[in-house]
Amino acid sequence: MRTIYIALLLIAFSANSFAQDNTLKQEITKLSKAKWEWMADKDVDKLSTLFHDKSRFVHMSGSWKKDRELEIIKSGSIWYKKADVHDVVVEVIADDTVLLWNRITLTAHVRGNDVANEFTVTEFYHKEGEDWKLLDLTFSKVRDTHEIAH
Template identity: 70%
Template structure:
């Protein structure tokens, strides 16, 4: 009985550590994504974005190819995403949702603009690599908090 309790306890600790490891991977990947967007590094983004990924912006929704074209041409240049808060939820070992509250400085239609957003990112692990399935911008006030 004592060994069973110890085994269950160690299994719970291991599962918790594993989930925390995934959460950290996703946080790092999301931060890299913002930098790749700022750098207009469409090769790295093309590898990250799932072929069926969707992107929801203030001005519309579109799929991977259009998002990459927008970034490459600079019609939206994600100059800087200042991340204020991040929360990650995992679902098993292959699915994660990340929410981050950001102040985004972007160059859009010839003007620099600054907006507050909560950005929702859905990730799925496929063949050992994390793929971004969805990225949705939600306009919020700068006092908005993400519940952890």
């Protein structure tokens, strides 16, 4: 009888953990989608709240911190016009740490021209209090046939 009771507790715990992971995955996926919209809208106020003060951004042309990324977005020197998200994979590391990978086609206005590039974008989120903070956003140029393994 004791073995059955322990097995039922383990099943209940696993089901709760699975449901919690799915909730976190949905929350981060929604936040990532909103981030792409804020970037397209050049909404540096919302992005400033989302980006951790020690966040890093890795692009094809370089790597920099939060203040430079916000300046680039605000000035329009890179205007993230539209991110067509083709695939999303989310990995919950802990209740306060989540990694997300987007496979996107990014249309951006750079140096006077509209350009479209295929990327896998890695996003690293950490929860501080009640708020999720983006710690890292890294663009990796890929072919349009690239797939993210689930």
